[in-house]
Amino acid sequence: MSTPALFFDGVSKSFNSGKTSVTALDGVTISALPGKVTGLIGPDGAGKTTLMRLAVGLLLPDNGNIQALGIDVLEAPLQVQSSVGYMPQRFGLYEDLSVQENLDLYADLQGVGHEQRQARYEELLQMTALGPFTDRLAGRLSGGMKQKLGLACTLIKIPRLLLLDEPTVGVDPISRRELWAIIDRLVKQEQLSVLVSTAYLNEAERCDEVVLLNEGRRLGQGSPKSYSEPMRGRTFHLSSTRLDKRRLQTQLSAIPGIIDAVIDGEKVRVVTRKAQLPDISDLVADGDTAINGPSKLDDLQIEPVEPSFEDAFIATLKVDTPSVADWFAPRDGAALEAGPIIEVVNAQRRFGDFYAVRDISFKVKQGEIFGLLGANGAGKSTMFRMLCGLLPASAGQLTVAGHDLRRAAADARSRLGYMAQRFSLYVDLSVAQNLNFFASAYGLGRKQRKQRIEWAMAAFELTAYAATNSGDLPLGYKQRLAMAAALLHEPDILFLDEPTSGVDPLARREFWQRINGLAASGVTILVTTHFMDEANYCDRLVIMAEGEVLAEGTPTQMKAGFRSAALPSPTMEDAFIGLIENRQKNKPGVAA
Amino acid sequence: MKAALTPRLNASLRRIVALAIKELLAILKDRKSRIVLIGPPLLQLIIFGYAATFDLNDIPVAVYNEDPSAASRELVARVSGSPHFHLQANIEHDAQIAPLIDNKKALMVLHLGPNFSADLAHGGSSKAQVIIDGRNSNTALLVLGYLRNIITDYNIDWAQRHGRAKPLATLQVRPWFNSNLVSRWFVVPGIIGLLTLVITTIVTALSVAREREAGTFDQLLVTPMRPFEILIGKAFPGILIGILEGSFILLMAVYWFEVPLRGSLGALYVGMFLFVMAAVGIGLMISSLAVTQQQGMLGAFLFIVPAVILSGFATPISNMPEVIQYLTYIDPLRYFLVIIRGVFLEGDSYAILLNYYWPMALIALVTLAMAGWLFRRRMN
Numbered sequence: 024m025s026t027p028a029l030f031f032d033g034v035s036k037s038f039n040s041g042k043t044s045v046t047a048l049d050g051v052t053i054s055a056l057p058g059k060v061t062g063l064i065g066p067d068g069a070g071k072t073t074l075m076r077l078a079v080g081l082l083l084p085d086n087g088n089i090q091a092l093g094i095d096v097l098e099a100p101l102q103v104q105s106s107v108g109y110m111p112q113r114f115g116l117y118e119d120l121s122v123q124e125n126l127d128l129y130a131d132l133q134g135v136g137h138e139q140r141q142a143r144y145e146e147l148l149q150m151t152a153l154g155p156f157t158d159r160l161a162g163r164l165s166g167g168m169k170q171k172l173g174l175a176c177t178l179i180k181i182p183r184l185l186l187l188d189e190p191t192v193g194v195d196p197i198s199r200r201e202l203w204a205i206i207d208r209l210v211k212q213e214q215l216s217v218l219v220s221t222a223y224l225n226e227a228e229r230c231d232e233v234v235l236l237n238e239g240r241r242l243g244q245g246s247p248k249s250y251s252e253p254m255r256g257r258t259f260h261l262s263s264t265r266l267d268k269r270r271l272q273t274q275l276s277a278i279p280g281i282i283d284a285v286i287d288g289e290k291v292r293v294v295t296r297k298a299q300l301p302d303i304s305d306l307v308a309d310g311d312t313a314i315n316g317p318s319k320l321d322d323l324q325i326e327p328v329e330p331s332f333e334d335a336f337i338a339t340l341k342v343d344t345p346s347v348a349d350w351f352a353p354r355d356g357a358a359l360e361a362g363p364i365i366e367v368v369n370a371q372r373r374f375g376d377f378y379a380v381r382d383i384s385f386k387v388k389q390g391e392i393f394g395l396l397g398a399n400g401a402g403k404s405t406m407f408r409m410l411c412g413l414l415p416a417s418a419g420q421l422t423v424a425g426h427d428l429r430r431a432a433a434d435a436r437s438r439l440g441y442m443a444q445r446f447s448l449y450v451d452l453s454v455a456q457n458l459n460f461f462a463s464a465y466g467l468g469r470k471q472r473k474q475r476i477e478w479a480m481a482a483f484e485l486t487a488y489a490a491t492n493s494g495d496l497p498l499g500y501k502q503r504l505a506m507a508a509a510l511l512h513e514p515d516i517l518f519l520d521e522p523t524s525g526v527d528p529l530a531r532r533e534f535w536q537r538i539n540g541l542a543a544s545g546v547t548i549l550v551t552t553h554f555m556d557e558a559n560y561c562d563r564l565v566i567m568a569e570g571e572v573l574a575e576g577t578p579t580q581m582k583a584g585f586r587s588a589a590l591p592s593p594t595m596e597d598a599f600i601g602l603i604e605n606r607q608k609n610k611p612g613v614a615a
Numbered sequence: 616m617k618a619a620l621t622p623r624l625n626a627s628l629r630r631i632v633a634l635a636i637k638e639l640l641a642i643l644k645d646r647k648s649r650i651v652l653i654g655p656p657l658l659q660l661i662i663f664g665y666a667a668t669f670d671l672n673d674i675p676v677a678v679y680n681e682d683p684s685a686a687s688r689e690l691v692a693r694v695s696g697s698p699h700f701h702l703q704a705n706i707e708h709d710a711q712i713a714p715l716i717d718n719k720k721a722l723m724v725l726h727l728g729p730n731f732s733a734d735l736a737h738g739g740s741s742k743a744q745v746i747i748d749g750r751n752s753n754t755a756l757l758v759l760g761y762l763r764n765i766i767t768d769y770n771i772d773w774a775q776r777h778g779r780a781k782p783l784a785t786l787q788v789r790p791w792f793n794s795n796l797v798s799r800w801f802v803v804p805g806i807i808g809l810l811t812l813v814i815t816t817i818v819t820a821l822s823v824a825r826e827r828e829a830g831t832f833d834q835l836l837v838t839p840m841r842p843f844e845i846l847i848g849k850a851f852p853g854i855l856i857g858i859l860e861g862s863f864i865l866l867m868a869v870y871w872f873e874v875p876l877r878g879s880l881g882a883l884y885v886g887m888f889l890f891v892m893a894a895v896g897i898g899l900m901i902s903s904l905a906v907t908q909q910q911g912m913l914g915a916f917l918f919i920v921p922a923v924i925l926s927g928f929a930t931p932i933s934n935m936p937e938v939i940q941y942l943t944y945i946d947p948l949r950y951f952l953v954i955i956r957g958v959f960l961e962g963d964s965y966a967i968l969l970n971y972y973w974p975m976a977l978i979a980l981v982t983l984a985m986a987g988w989l990f991r992r993r994m995n
Contacts, residue, residue, distance in 0.1 A: 411837050437839035447834035449637065451644040456637070463633030464838040466626040492644070508834075518837075 026093045027054035028184045028216030029061075029078055034087030036073055047073040049239040050087070055184075055218045055232070060210055062230030062247075063220035066340070066527030067498055069236040071220040072112065075188045078218070079109045092184055108182030112189050114173030118162030122153055122172055125161050129176040140179075147175040150205055165399045167198020174205060185209065187219040191226065193524065195398035196555055196596050197603055203229055224333040224528055225556065225596075233332065235339065242339055247332045254330035254338060256298040262290040262324045266306070269539045274306050276536065283337045285532065286539070286560050288579045294334045300325065333528065340529055364389045364516060364547050365410065370419035372405050379405040381570040382419075387563075389515075392538065392548040394557075394564030398603065402570040403551050404520070410549065411518050412436050424515050437465065440509035444521040447505065450494030454485050454504055457493050458511065465512035479507035499530040506537065517541065519550040523557065535560055555596035566602055573602050630840050634848025638822060642852060651817070652856065656810045660864060663806045664872055667929075669798035671757050675703040677721040679712065684732035690743070690769055694725060699761045716748050723747050723758050735773070792960040803872045804959040805928045807864045808951045811887065812894050812922065815857035816915045819898025822849050824911035842991045849902070850895045850983070857891035858884075868959075877962030886954035886968060889975040893947035896982025903989040922946050927953075947978050 031053045037046040047070045055061040063071050076082045078091055080100030089096040091103045116125055126147070130140050148154040151171040156164065161172060170190055177185070187206075191199045203226070209215045219230070227233050228247045235242040235250070243250065263271060272291045275284040280301030283294040295301060306323065363386035372380040380402045387393040397403040408414040409421060412432040421428040426435035448457055458479055462472040480486045483503040488496060493504055502522070509517060519538075523531045535557070542548055542562075550561065558564055559578050566573045566581070574581055578595055585593040585601045593601075642648050678691050695702035703721050706712065715721040726744035734741030745762060749755045767785070774781050793800045826832040835845065865883075868874045897918055905911035925932075925939070926948035932940055943949045950971040957963035957971075 411833075413833055413836055433839050433841055436837055439837065441834060441837040443830055443833060447829065447831040449641055449831060450829065451641050452637065456640055460633055460637040461838070464630055464835070464840055466630055466839060468629075 026057070027090075028057045028092060029053075029055040029218055030088075030090040031074070031078075032088040032090075034074075034077060034084045034089060036070075036077060036082060036084050046239050048077070048084075051236070051239070051241050053234050053241055053244055055216055057216045058210065058214045059231040060206060060217045060219060060229070062227050062233040063218060063236060064224065064227050064233055064336070065220075065236035065242075066529060067222075068238070070239040071236060072188055074236070075109065075111075075186050075218070075220065078186055079104055079107055106183050108177040108180075108185045110173055110177045110185075110187050110190060112192065114170070114176070116161045116169060116173055116176070119160060121158050121160055122164070123157040125172060125176060126179065130179045133180040135180050143179055143181075147178060150208065151175050152201070165198070167194045167201070167399060170194055170198065170202060171205070174202070178209070181213060181215075183216065185215050185217045187217065189220050189222060191221060191223060193553065195553065196599050197398055199223075199226075200600060222527065223554075224336055225331070225594075227332040227336075235336070237340060250332050250335035251330040254294070254334045256327065257295045257338075258328050258330045258334055259293045259295070259300060260287065260290040260324075260326045260328050261293055263306075263322055265322055267543075269543050271306070272539060273536075273543070275303070278303060282341055283334070283532070285535070288559055288582065289577075292328065294338055296338075336528060337532070341532075363387055364424055365393075365549065366420070366422040367406075367410070368420040370406070370409060370421055371417045372402075372409060372414065373417040378570050380409070380416075383567075383570070383572055385565055385572065385575060387547060387549065389547050390542055390545045391562045392542050392550065392560060394561035395549065395551045395567065396555075396558055396564055396599065397567035397573075401567040403567050405570075406567065407518065407520055407549075407551055411439065411441055437512070438514055439516045439518060440512070440514035441518045442505050442509045442520065442522050444524050448493040448501060448508070451492060453490050453492055454496070455489045457504060457508060461508040462511045467512060475511045475513075479511060483507045498526060499533070502526060502530060502534060506534070510541075514546065516547045516549065519548065519552075521551055521553060523552065523554060531557070555594065555599055558595045558599075566599060568603055568606055573606060626839075627841075627844055630838075631844050631848045631851075634835075634840070634845065635851035638849060638852040639855070641825075642818065642856070652814065652860070656814060656860060656864070659810055659813075660806055660867060663809075664799065664803055664867075667802050669757075669801075670796075671754060671761070672698055673701040674699055674723065674758055674761075675721045676700045677704040677706055677712075677715050677724045678702065679706045679709075679724060679726045681729040682727050682731040682733075686732040686735050686773075687727045690727065690766075691725070693765050693769055694762070697761065697765060712746055716746060719748065721748075722754065723762070725762075738779070799872060800874050800960060801956070803868045803874050804955045805952055807861055807868060807887075807955055808890070808926070808948050809923060809928060810864055811857050811861040811891060811951075812948050813919055814860045815853050815891050815894040816898040816901070816919055817912070818856050819849065819853035819895050820901040820905065820911040820915040821908050822853070823899075823902040824905040824908045827906055828908055843987055846899060846983075846987050846990055850899060853895040853898060854888075854891050857894060858887060861887050861891070874959060876959055878958035879964045880958075882963065882965045882968055883955065883958040885965070885972060886951055886958075886975070889972055889979060890947055890951040890954075892979035893975050893982060896979050896986055897947075899986035900982055900989060903986055922948050925949065944974070945978065947975050950975050 031051050034048055034051050035046070036048045037044050039045075051070070051074065053074075063074065065071055073082065077084055077089055078096065080096045080103055083097065091107055094103050094106075096103050117128065120128065126144060130143075135143070148157065151174065153168065153172060153175065156168070161169065164172060174187075174190065191202055194202065206217055206219065207229075210217060221227070227250075230247060232244060233247050233250065234244045261271065261275065262268070266274075268286055268289060268291055272284050272286055275281055275291060275293055278301055280296050281293055282296055283292075285292050293300070303323070365387035367386070368384050370380055370383045371378065383402075383406060395403045395407060405414065409416050409428070410423060412423075412428050412435060415429065423435045424438040426432075426438070428435055449460065452460065455476070458476045459472070462475055467475060480489065483506065485500070485504060485507065488500060493501065496504065506522075517538075523534060526534070531554075538548055538550075539560070550557075552558065561578060563575070563577055564581075565575045578598075581598045581602070582593050582595060585598045587593075590597060642652070676694060678694070680687050680691055691702075694700050704711075704715065706715070706724070712724050712726075715724060724746040726746065728742065728744070731741050731743065743766070745759070747755045747758055770782065771785065773779070790796050823832065826835060840848075869876050898915065901911060901914035901918065905914055924930075925935075925943045925946045927943070928948070932943050932949065935943070953971050954963075954968050957968060
């Protein structure tokens with residue numbers, strides 16, 4: 024057996040922050056095979072970045088040995104650094120330099136001679152498709168292009184081992200697919216060894232080997248199949264015509280023996296603890312239970328499905344299902360209104376000569392989960408900000424909860440809740456102070472305020488943290504607090520702007536469970552997301568590109584258009600990429 | 616009408632109060648901003664209180680006395696005995712003068728020629744030569760002033776003792792308000808205005824930028840809060856902190872530096888309130904333009920530095936070129952300094968200060984309105 028490209032032997036590392044000591048890695052032993060892609064997967068705070076930094080000698084371990092390419096990192100860090108390429112999460116691109124200038128700079132830094140440069144540049148620019156943009160400032164590239172440029176800069180001097188720290192975070196699906204294609208090519212053509220960390224579980228299946236990391240410990244290492252195979256027979260699709268998918272999901276989550284139940288298109292995907300479906304005969308159908316009493320669900324369709332890496336991940340890490348079933352009771356008088364609660368008619372937004380949004384129309388019904396998807400720069404953030412009243416439309420009609428945004432923005436705002444990507448909380452204020460402020464900002468009276476804050480503390484299990492500054496909360500709790508703050512005034516509509524960005528899969532599940540509960544109680548949800556599997560949770564969605572609506576419909580409808588012999592069950596990501604590619608093909612007069 | 620208005624007003628008030636409390640908490644709970652509020656003002660108070668003085672004491676002087684007589688020795692004794700002067704060296708020939716002045720060993724050399732006492736005794740007048748380091752013109756003039764006083768006293772005493780005719784006209788000096796001409800009495804009250812301005816402007820200039828950086832500003836904008844409610848809520852902590860800071864320095868001035876407070880405290884506080892309002896208005900204007908805290912800080916200093924120079928804090932406004940003097944009219948610190956110094960030293964009250972109140976009120980009104988307008992424009 025050849026020597027591993029990277030070898031960690033019983034490595035521990037802890038950090039001191041103030042009085043507390045945090046163990047980032049705890050006796051980790053892993054190896055990355057030469058000429059292969061090794062994935063490093065784990066929730067936030069698992070120690071992925073620490074591991075990468077240790078591997079290139081940027082940090083020193085407390086215990087253990089690290090060898091990269093057969094060289095001891097502790098003894099010869101410089102030698103390691105000269106033959107290892109490392110791309111940190113935020114690669115140090117100089118935003119005020121052009122693409123070419125960035126490449127030149129990194130070529131100089133890595134000591135690549137002028138003779139070899141030109142050929143290498145051509146190769147890299149072709150591989151990253153950045154050739155036409157060499158004169159553009161790096162700061163003006165899209166997120167995906169920046170990552171590709173970062174990768175190109177790392178690769179100028181051909182490394183033998185490439186370390187990539189979450190290269191696909193915050194990058195749209197198309198750029199993500201392109202990045203993976205580049206990595207695959209590197210491994211094949213240049214026999215590179217790659218260690219890549221990611222938060223997208225579906226990317227694990229693109230790796231040859233996967234290391235699963237949690238709270239500084241290694242939970243396993245093996246091929247993606249070695250994780251998913253033991254799950255065979257434990258994954259099912261369930262559906263019923265007599266029960267709404269969300270209620271079905273809620274009921275299923277409560278059944279012991281079911282680890283995970285998520286909405287997948289029109290069905291519910293279930294992961295069980297044992298290799299058979301537990302007793303689900305108690306499921307109750309929707310409808311007039313008051314008159315007929317609860318009626319048994321008799322038309323349940325059950326079909327086994329292929330297990331995935333994600334199932335294994337969830338089964339390994341999920342401890343218990345938080346019971347959030349009844350956390351949001353249906354509201355009084357929340358009778359479904361007939362008309363749309365959000366109505367956009369020919370909305371436009373201009374920035375100078377540039378149309379960020381041109382001529383968009385759509386309607387959202389009450390109680391719907393409505394998704395707004397698009398690649399970076401497609402105009403979805405602009406559309407979103409217009410709907411929240413943060414940005415006035417240049418033209419068109421926007422009606423939210425019966426209020427014209429142009430005339431009664433403040434009235435409309437009092438009926439909507441808003442949760443941003445970065446959980447906009449006041450970090451120096453405690454949980455209780457944050458809640459108090461937002462309750463008052465929404466004009467709740469003293470009595471109502473007290474009642475709603477009590478509700479939030481209980482429903483989001485925040486009581487233990489009431490006096491903690493929100494900046495010191497664990498990420499998952501920050502998200503809970505942000506959501507609680509957005510719901511204090513019982514809004515009719517909840518706006519979510521990439522609410523799960525950077526949150527690990529477990530917290531994302533819990534979050535969506537709450538969102539489902541909300542939607543079931545009649546709250547309308549409008550969400551933007553980068554996670555294509557989350558698009559499955561939406562009732563309906565629009566996919567935007569270059570400021571226009573590319574497609575509108577249910578996830579199932581969108582996926583159906585891309586079903587083929589080669590792709591019998593297309594994912595939402597396939598559909599998304601297919602739609603964008605079709606558009607590019609059909610666009611007249613644009614050279615590829 | 617009233618029934619319809621009151622609940623809206625109540626809700627509006629509640630939102631403003633909530634924002635003001637949140638702002639105060641955010642400032643006071645953050646260790647860094649707490650230090651900014653307490654550290655620099657205290658440091659500046661000590662630096663300005665002790666170091667910034669126009670008085671010169673213990674000026675190093677050298678004496679070149681070529682006339683060993685009682686008359687010359689008396690004059691030398693008067694110089695070296697003065698608290699302003701300190702006798703650094705007695706020198707014996709011309710060549711020693713230049714090195715002393717060049718190396719700043721002495722600021723002044725007093726030269727009495729060999730005929731000094733003889734000339735005096737013969738009833739004529741005699742000459743004393745002074746060589747002064749003129750590199751700092753201001754200091755040189757002060758030194759000369761002190762020496763002139765000593766010589767004048769010496770002349771009068773000599774004339775009296777020797778039965779000579781007294782000088783025809785002598786000056787009887789009676790400084791009003793500050794009878795001992797202690798410059799600290801002039802400087803320390805000014806610090807109240809200076810530090811209140813610095814703290815208030817910075818606190819408000821950073822308030823919106825801090826939220827923009829943290830991403831909470833969008834969150835604030837999607838609440839039913841209207842722009843003017845946000846503006847008032849953000850202005851309140853600035854006003855409160857500015858007045859508390861001003862009051863603290865006021866106490867220090869009276870009890871620590873023992874500057875007499877002769878006028879009406881109420882008159883001073885009316886001025887302070889209007890002044891703080893104007894500073895808050897300017898701070899909020901900066902705030903509504905700044906995207907990052909760094910820009911806010913830079914903006915605050917771009918305003919504070921000229922505002923202090925143009926205010927007459929250190930140099931009299933009447934000495935400035937005429938065009939610049941017009942510019943001082945839009946500087947709120949200019950008016951507040953007159954008010955503080957007036958109340959402290961002159962014992963002024965409301966009526967006298969009226970002409971200094973209304974320009975500050977006007978500045979506050981204009982800047983707050985501008986801030987509101989910029990705010991709304993930035994939002995759209």
